[in-house]
Amino acid sequence: MKPFDYIRPERLGQALSEGAKPGSAYLAGGTNLLDLMKTGAARPERLVDITRLPGLDRWEWGKDGGLRIGAMVRNSDAAHDPDIAAAFPAMAEALLSGASGQLRNAATMGGNVMQQTRCHFFADPFSPCNRRAPGAGCAAQGSDRRGFAVLGGSDACIATHPSDLCVALAALDAVVEIAGPEGLRETPLTDFHLLPGTGPEGHTRLAPGELIIALRLPAAAAGFRHHARYLKLRDRTSFAFALVSATALLRIEDGVIAEARLALGGVAPKPWRATAAEALLQGARPDADSFARAAEAALQGAAGHDAKITLAKRLAARALTQAARGTPARVPALPGSVHSGETAHV
Amino acid sequence: MSDATPIATALPQRMGSNAGQRTTRRDGVLKVTGTATYAADNHPQGLLHAVFACATIARGRVTDLDVAAAKAHPGVVEVMTPANRPPLSADPDSKPMPFWFRTQVFQDDRVLYAGQPIALVLAETLEAATEGAARLSPRYAAEAPRIGLDEPPYAPKAVGIGAPAKVSKGDIEAGLAAAAQRLEVTIETPAQYHNAMEPHAVVAEWQGDRLIIDTPNQAPVMAAAAFAAWFGIAPQNVLLRTPFLGGGFGSKAILSAPQILAALAARMVGRPVKMVLTRAQMFGPVSHRGATRQSLRMGLDSAGHFTALAHHTIAETASFDEFIEAASTPSRLLYASPAISTTHEAVVNDIGLPGPMRAPGEASGTAALEVAIDIAAEAQGMDPIDFRLANYAETDPMTGNPYSSKALRECFAEGAKAFGWAGRPLAPRQMTDDRGMRVGWGMGTANFPCPMFDAEARATLRADGTALVETSLIDMGQGAWTALAQIAADALGLDLDQVEMRGGASDLPNAGVAGGSGHTASAGLAIEVAGSDTLRQLAEIAAADPASPLHGTGNAGVVARSGRLHAAGDEGRGETYAEILARAGKSALTGSGKGARDPKAASAYAMQSHGAVFAEVKVDPELGQIRVSRLVGAFAAGRIINPRLAESQLNGGMIWGLSFALLEKAEMDPRSGRILNADLGEYHVPVNADVPSVQTLLVHEDDPHVNPLGIKGVGEIGTTGTAAAIANAVWHATGVRVTRFPIRLDDLMEGLA
Numbered sequence A: 001m002k003p004f005d006y007i008r009p010e011r012l013g014q015a016l017s018e019g020a021k022p023g024s025a026y027l028a029g030g031t032n033l034l035d036l037m038k039t040g041a042a043r044p045e046r047l048v049d050i051t052r053l054p055g056l057d058r059w060e061w062g063k064d065g066g067l068r069i070g071a072m073v074r075n076s077d078a079a080h081d082p083d084i085a086a087a088f089p090a091m092a093e094a095l096l097s098g099a100s101g102q103l104r105n106a107a108t109m110g111g112n113v114m115q116q117t118r119c120h121f122f123a124d125p126f127s128p129c130n131r132r133a134p135g136a137g138c139a140a141q142g143s144d145r146r147g148f149a150v151l152g153g154s155d156a157c158i159a160t161h162p163s164d165l166c167v168a169l170a171a172l173d174a175v176v177e178i179a180g181p182e183g184l185r186e187t188p189l190t191d192f193h194l195l196p197g198t199g200p201e202g203h204t205r206l207a208p209g210e211l212i213i214a215l216r217l218p219a220a221a222a223g224f225r226h227h228a229r230y231l232k233l234r235d236r237t238s239f240a241f242a243l244v245s246a247t248a249l250l251r252i253e254d255g256v257i258a259e260a261r262l263a264l265g266g267v268a269p270k271p272w273r274a275t276a277a278e279a280l281l282q283g284a285r286p287d288a289d290s291f292a293r294a295a296e297a298a299l300q301g302a303a304g305h306d307a308k309i310t311l312a313k314r315l316a317a318r319a320l321t322q323a324a325r326g327t328p329a330r331v332p333a334l335p336g337s338v339h340s341g342e343t344a345h346v
Numbered sequence B: 001m002s003d004a005t006p007i008a009t010a011l012p013q014r015m016g017s018n019a020g021q022r023t024t025r026r027d028g029v030l031k032v033t034g035t036a037t038y039a040a041d042n043h044p045q046g047l048l049h050a051v052f053a054c055a056t057i058a059r060g061r062v063t064d065l066d067v068a069a070a071k072a073h074p075g076v077v078e079v080m081t082p083a084n085r086p087p088l089s090a091d092p093d094s095k096p097m098p099f100w101f102r103t104q105v106f107q108d109d110r111v112l113y114a115g116q117p118i119a120l121v122l123a124e125t126l127e128a129a130t131e132g133a134a135r136l137s138p139r140y141a142a143e144a145p146r147i148g149l150d151e152p153p154y155a156p157k158a159v160g161i162g163a164p165a166k167v168s169k170g171d172i173e174a175g176l177a178a179a180a181q182r183l184e185v186t187i188e189t190p191a192q193y194h195n196a197m198e199p200h201a202v203v204a205e206w207q208g209d210r211l212i213i214d215t216p217n218q219a220p221v222m223a224a225a226a227f228a229a230w231f232g233i234a235p236q237n238v239l240l241r242t243p244f245l246g247g248g249f250g251s252k253a254i255l256s257a258p259q260i261l262a263a264l265a266a267r268m269v270g271r272p273v274k275m276v277l278t279r280a281q282m283f284g285p286v287s288h289r290g291a292t293r294q295s296l297r298m299g300l301d302s303a304g305h306f307t308a309l310a311h312h313t314i315a316e317t318a319s320f321d322e323f324i325e326a327a328s329t330p331s332r333l334l335y336a337s338p339a340i341s342t343t344h345e346a347v348v349n350d351i352g353l354p355g356p357m358r359a360p361g362e363a364s365g366t367a368a369l370e371v372a373i374d375i376a377a378e379a380q381g382m383d384p385i386d387f388r389l390a391n392y393a394e395t396d397p398m399t400g401n402p403y404s405s406k407a408l409r410e411c412f413a414e415g416a417k418a419f420g421w422a423g424r425p426l427a428p429r430q431m432t433d434d435r436g437m438r439v440g441w442g443m444g445t446a447n448f449p450c451p452m453f454d455a456e457a458r459a460t461l462r463a464d465g466t467a468l469v470e471t472s473l474i475d476m477g478q479g480a481w482t483a484l485a486q487i488a489a490d491a492l493g494l495d496l497d498q499v500e501m502r503g504g505a506s507d508l509p510n511a512g513v514a515g516g517s518g519h520t521a522s523a524g525l526a527i528e529v530a531g532s533d534t535l536r537q538l539a540e541i542a543a544a545d546p547a548s549p550l551h552g553t554g555n556a557g558v559v560a561r562s563g564r565l566h567a568a569g570d571e572g573r574g575e576t577y578a579e580i581l582a583r584a585g586k587s588a589l590t591g592s593g594k595g596a597r598d599p600k601a602a603s604a605y606a607m608q609s610h611g612a613v614f615a616e617v618k619v620d621p622e623l624g625q626i627r628v629s630r631l632v633g634a635f636a637a638g639r640i641i642n643p644r645l646a647e648s649q650l651n652g653g654m655i656w657g658l659s660f661a662l663l664e665k666a667e668m669d670p671r672s673g674r675i676l677n678a679d680l681g682e683y684h685v686p687v688n689a690d691v692p693s694v695q696t697l698l699v700h701e702d703d704p705h706v707n708p709l710g711i712k713g714v715g716e717i718g719t720t721g722t723a724a725a726i727a728n729a730v731w732h733a734t735g736v737r738v739t740r741f742p743i744r745l746d747d748l749m750e751g752l753a
């Protein structure tokens, strides 16, 4: 392993100045960064451990019912808090559908948003990859496209964003709070991740040295709590990334959809908010027809893997159907799964 | 084996009661407390860490290695490459011993597969060695790799470990021509990697010409001999230790390049060396289950009996040696047919050499055959069990020999009852659960041979009446420390806690290989014979001693029980082992034994274990997400020494089968010949949530022929039949026959809604 310096700042200012130096990388839970260092895809000179920065490992509720979650809050802690799960059930389910218990205990909210694509070629320093080494080419083009983007990709990169959490955050209109040398700023999560275009190397709007300090969920997002679902299709029942996932949020008033949110995971280089589908649903009846039309709209223009596109449409419709039926009383035993957790026999 | 069999009849009568008990693992506490010492837990003084650089091309030559850059990295002590590799005594391109594969030990600059070790860096720390290996920055002259089953096939001489590539009887074409119904199916199975939890590791230390090596190995005496051959030293100059082995599944049976090179490096630098493969490095040099394409042709008469069964396999192998998945072999063993043809071809790929992986041949072979059988039953409108019974092999289909025992009918019956098979609709897509999931039931026949290997053991009674039993047993998690101790305790007429076992090292009597599902039978019989030999000597001492209450009883007239010999029919007339030894002035009494199959029995009988696996799956009707909600397996595998351990093996075997059916596949990039998912994050094996319910039934089977203990073996059979049972259940749920493993949700898209 390449030798590196390790710094554990106690103050935000110090973290930012260390983080701004060339060759620095912020270390949070390390569940993504350390793996990439082991394969050799990441070779930082300096790790700036941000886990001890004061105040980032807790969350607070706003007077209006909004939630501000510090970037160092562990995925498990956020997911298992009953108040968070009650207000934002799709986020809790998304978190618990991800990775494994051990990983969620280590992984942080900020790290989850910042995690890199799982494209094999990105993690392998011996494959050409524009995202890792700009201009090197993209080894994924011409390989089996099952694990790659069907929306939003480009000739330069077709990698997907792997996070489950972010799919829920996108639907919930979450806001990313960022600290940098110039002070604090914020950006909607839906704008935070970038499409690859011709230059996939910068996958977020974070400038070098900038740090996520918190994620904010607006109070209005809790208005969907009665009709919220996160569903995730994957190759094993747990501990696998999404082939396709979907967050569906509805506000239903008088039997009509007052407002809908739909975001997809596993299909695009960023968490994919399906605004066209949402527009179709507004004012529609929450029935199979509406959901099928919305699903079509969500995958409008998708290309690259027919079965995956079919799956994504069917999953989007299913997530909307389940959301319409009502949020499960508790996060299901198999979070995000279309199967129930019990072993009930016919 | 002349030494073995007669003794079983001339034994003092024993009243043992250890075998058959659900004893918990004797090493369980060590394992759960983390105090069991695995190879890489050893840290001899002054050791260096060794890390391989491995090829990132699949075919070509290494043209440059930046050795200077690696050596310049602080902590790096030495770099071994083809340019400075010290001589080895064996020719790596030869095959001097059985169970020996040709291998790449830096004999030249050729790259024959991706992941092939091309240099070894030795450093004071693991981190320095790792970085040194990265700094070698190899350059290559690369050639296009040969990848996939469409490469030109050739006819191999042998498949698996020495099985004939072709075995046929009758006239297939005539059988097909005469058939009322002809069916064909082609099924593909992927490359799979053993992925034992414990990586291949070596801690090697030379003391002059003596090599002391800690490494997980399934056959320590054989491996020590192989190391001796590589290094030109006497076998007794190698001490190989494997007290615990964290999963082998065949990948740790035969030496591979990394182990040889690590030991060589220790000699080169004159310091102990530790080498532990990374997970990624386990996808290449340490073997895997090769991919297959299997074509089955079946002819059936109007009553649903086979007129012909042809099973042809095309399997991948490497360019430098052969190991060909013997996938057509189950069709030699399971069904009666006047014409059977079982054939294999191989294709050369630029890949690491395949090798035996849990149920080699049978796992892939039954995955295809048992799906074909389900297709045949469907075509005949018959229940899958009825179809199998209609074509039941009463005798070995190829030789006509009787079975030494075969309780497969009972497995069908008991498994079906426990599962609730009765009333299963014949047609697919008939069942749904209360949540609207499609439900399907499928089954498959499980089958595995029950081989034995030559094994030796020594049993010593000590002055205090306890015993020490020695044999190079290997516990890979299957429970050899426990099951063999149970056999030993019975053999010696002692309680279990009076028996100390010594195993897991090459300086002990040779227990053969812990593999082929034959370890308990082979080492167990050797122990049984050794114990009997010891007791025979003890009884002779007592019978000849006028001061003993047993004076004059004679050999056959004593019973050994709880550390005491007494006269047959008179429990009061006897004394303890300790008393007999004390009076004879002996501090210890040692007997020895060998275990092997009686060759007469072997040629007269077909010897197989059997089972029936039943699966229930639930499939989302639109999304195809599959869940195996229940697995029930009924297995007849001779005498069960420890039901707890056997059930654990069989449950684990079925979980492997589930993994085969739905999860495991090495994703090969055909352009580069590299495996894309060489890590446990992406190479999927089941997690707990994938296995909500698995149940094993042990079906009673007495077998007087396999060996005097009646043991067959349970290590591998659970893996067979299960993949097909699940594939058949997926069909029953959805009406979709996926003919390529693993079955994934998107494979069902077209056939669903």
Ligand SMILES: Cc1cc2nc3c(=O)[nH]c(=O)nc-3n(C[C@H](O)[C@H](O)[C@H](O)COP(=O)(O)OP(=O)(O)OC[C@H]3O[C@@H](n4cnc5c(N)ncnc54)[C@H](O)[C@@H]3O)c2cc1C
Pocket: A025, A026, A027, A028, A029, A030, A031, A032, A033, A034, A035, A050, A071, A097, A098, A099, A100, A103, A106, A107, A108, A109, A110, A111, A112, A113, A114, A115, A116, A162, A163, A164, A165, A206, A210, A211, A212, A213, A239, A240, A241, A242, B681
């Ligand atoms: C085997 C495995 C399976 C997984 N499965 C899933 C899954 O199913 N679903 C899913 O969503 N995720 C999954 N993950 C990914 C996991 O969620 C992420 O690795 C984790 O969330 C990253 O958080 P971390 O705190 O460990 O980040 P780190 O590894 O510490 O950091 C990741 C990156 O983010 C940067 N970073 C971290 N925090 C900040 C910050 N506050 N500001 C700016 N930059 C920052 C780091 O510099 C680094 O580049 C899996 C991971 C593994 C290893």
Ligand code: SF4
Pocket: A117, A119, A120, A121, A122, A128, A129, A130, A131, A132, A137, A138, A139, A140, A141, A156, A157, A158, A159, A200
């Ligand atoms: S898809 Fe993107 S991440 Fe993957 S190889 Fe291409 S450029 Fe790299």
